[in-house]
Amino acid sequence: MDHYLLTLWNSEAAGEVKVQQLAEIITLSTKQTRRKLKQWQEEGWLTFQAGVGRGNESTLKWIKDVESEYEQLFLSKLEKYSIEEVSKLLLYEWSLGTKQRLMTRFQTKFGFHQEEQDRLIIPRFYRFLTYHPLKAADVHSANLIANIYNRVVALEEDNTIIPELAHSWEVTEKKLTLYLRKDVAFHDGSILNAEDVVQSFSMMKQDEIYADLWKPITKIYSSAPLIVEIEFPNGCTYILPLLSMITASIYKESNGQVIGTGSFYMGENTDEKTVLRAFKQYYGERPLLDTVEFIQVSREFGNVYYGAHESKEVGTFKVESDSGFGIVVMNSNRHTDIARKEVRDYIHMLIDENRSQISTVNALISENCSGCLIGFSKPYSMPKIVKASLSEPLQMKYTSYAKDVSIWLKNILEAAGIRVELEEVSFHNAVYDDDLKVNADLFIHGEIFELNQSFSFFNFLKNNFSPLRNLIQSDSFLQNSILAYDHLPFEQWMDQHLKIEDYLITNSHCIPLYYSKRQIPFSINLMNIKMKHFGYVDLSKIWMKPKY
Numbered sequence: 001m002d003h004y005l006l007t008l009w010n011s012e013a014a015g016e017v018k019v020q021q022l023a024e025i026i027t028l029s030t031k032q033t034r035r036k037l038k039q040w041q042e043e044g045w046l047t048f049q050a051g052v053g054r055g056n057e058s059t060l061k062w063i064k065d066v067e068s069e070y071e072q073l074f075l076s077k078l079e080k081y082s083i084e085e086v087s088k089l090l091l092y093e094w095s096l097g098t099k100q101r102l103m104t105r106f107q108t109k110f111g112f113h114q115e116e117q118d119r120l121i122i123p124r125f126y127r128f129l130t131y132h133p134l135k136a137a138d139v140h141s142a143n144l145i146a147n148i149y150n151r152v153v154a155l156e157e158d159n160t161i162i163p164e165l166a167h168s169w170e171v172t173e174k175k176l177t178l179y180l181r182k183d184v185a186f187h188d189g190s191i192l193n194a195e196d197v198v199q200s201f202s203m204m205k206q207d208e209i210y211a212d213l214w215k216p217i218t219k220i221y222s223s224a225p226l227i228v229e230i231e232f233p234n235g236c237t238y239i240l241p242l243l244s245m246i247t248a249s250i251y252k253e254s255n256g257q258v259i260g261t262g263s264f265y266m267g268e269n270t271d272e273k274t275v276l277r278a279f280k281q282y283y284g285e286r287p288l289l290d291t292v293e294f295i296q297v298s299r300e301f302g303n304v305y306y307g308a309h310e311s312k313e314v315g316t317f318k319v320e321s322d323s324g325f326g327i328v329v330m331n332s333n334r335h336t337d338i339a340r341k342e343v344r345d346y347i348h349m350l351i352d353e354n355r356s357q358i359s360t361v362n363a364l365i366s367e368n369c370s371g372c373l374i375g376f377s378k379p380y381s382m383p384k385i386v387k388a389s390l391s392e393p394l395q396m397k398y399t400s401y402a403k404d405v406s407i408w409l410k411n412i413l414e415a416a417g418i419r420v421e422l423e424e425v426s427f428h429n430a431v432y433d434d435d436l437k438v439n440a441d442l443f444i445h446g447e448i449f450e451l452n453q454s455f456s457f458f459n460f461l462k463n464n465f466s467p468l469r470n471l472i473q474s475d476s477f478l479q480n481s482i483l484a485y486d487h488l489p490f491e492q493w494m495d496q497h498l499k500i501e502d503y504l505i506t507n508s509h510c511i512p513l514y515y516s517k518r519q520i521p522f523s524i525n526l527m528n529i530k531m532k533h534f535g536y537v538d539l540s541k542i543w544m545k546p547k548y
Contacts (some may be wrong), residue, residue, distance in 0.1 A: 117290035124294035147250030149260030194222035324448030344508035393419035
């Protein structure tokens with residue numbers, strides 16, 4: 001199957017044509033296009049008569065219905081080949097009706113398969129950026145990591161600390177002692193010991209992204225088998241929440257692989273698919289699934305999960321989860337107009353006046369006129385102010401997930417007479433590089449909290465991935481406010497959060513824009529659908545009613 005041929009067929013090019021025009025359609029050089037035309041003619045798809053002499057048109061005549069024959073080839077391959085091989089063919093330039101038919105057939109390969117093993121196949125729109133705990137800065141990677149690794153403790157939504165790899169602990173104002181479980185196996189069969197935990201914590205403490213979070217900790221060591229000691233002479237009220245972070249997961253590196261102790265292990269990770277396999281020696285409750293496969297597909301593919309033996313008519317239910325919030329970040333530390341508060345306030349006022357229309361951009365987002373802390377942030381409104389003058393266009397950058405909302409904001413600003421230059425930044429560069437934080441006057445940032453929003457908000461301010469990092473480094477009020485957490489009991493953090501949030505909003509540094517929801521339809525035969533970290537389904541708990 002040749003995607004150039006299908007593209008040419010669906011361009012409806014026929015009759016008198018120019019080779020240059022055909023080359024532009026299939027995005028090849030004229031020389032390459034002539035070779036393709038000769039090949040396709042030999043294969044019997046078309047006839048092509050080159051024009052002789054200047055000004056004489058060439059003639060293209062189709063012999064076969066390319067799309068119809070390719071559709072049958074696709075269906076044949078769907079039965080014979082692996083799903084990840086066939087998924088690439090959906091990226092071809094099919095007509096709308098054909099693509100819908102093919103995607104419907106392709107979708108039957110997803111969902112639960114109950115042959116020799118229980119297998120869940122899930123569409124994957126992007127390859128996971130990483131499965132290393134310390135490098136996870138996006139929710140897709142973090143969700144994967146949550147299934148591969150464990151932490152010593154976990155922090156629940158209600159601030160409760162529960163045991164994972166540590167069965168017990170003792171904490172004082174200056175030291176934490178962790179007592180580890182016995183006979184916990186890593187995925188390579190080796191047994192977890194205290195040195196593994198010390199090494200994981202030491203690596204996180206030394207990592208430039210999390211070093212600030214670990215500043216209160218001065219010593220990490222093992223005093224006896226299965227005992228880990230952590231010292232913080234000047235206090236660290238958030239020591240247990242810190243160890244509950246997904247990025248504080250316990251891992252070891254062996255033969256070039258990063259391995260954990262979680263309920264699934266990494267079976268395969270390629271451009272086409274990622275496979276998680278159940279870890280039968282897991283110290284906790286073994287997953288009911290045997291494998292979970294994430295297969296690369298185009299963005300047009302739907303997220304409805306049917307079992308392999310189910311038809312389209314099987315009932316579904318929608319699982320809705322929080323998918324975070326969006327904020328407008330203004331880089332007030334730049335030496336441009338955005339450094340002036342009157343400019344930021346005017347933009348803030350325009351956003352406030354138009355925020356109620358945000359759902360017209362995407363039905364799954366709604367206006368956020370309060371803040372980042374659901375249930376605690378208070379609604380506010382901006383007063384009318386005089387338009388601020390700007391000496392040059394604002395530099396606004398965006399990543400793919402924020403494209404539509406960024407264009408919406410640009411249109412609002414330009415309608416009010418503010419010139420905006422918009423530029424796209426790759427998601428990878430937005431996460432791992434400083435392009436947005438340094439070279440943009442403003443940008444839209446989407447954030448999803450892990451599970452406990454109080455500690456997540458603190459981490460949002462403190463870690464070096466934070467979109468507010470450069471602002472915080474240059475603002476003495478924010479620096480002193482964040483230092484206060486070191487001595488403030490964790491249970492009392494919310495008041496401090498609200499004080500900082502109010503400062504960010506009042507000074508138009510960080511402007512609430514939208515709340516986001518995620519809705520995923522599941523077959524009614526899927527059991528125990530529960531949301532966990534970052535609003536994702538807990539894969540270790542899902543099961544499906546067997547076929548009778």
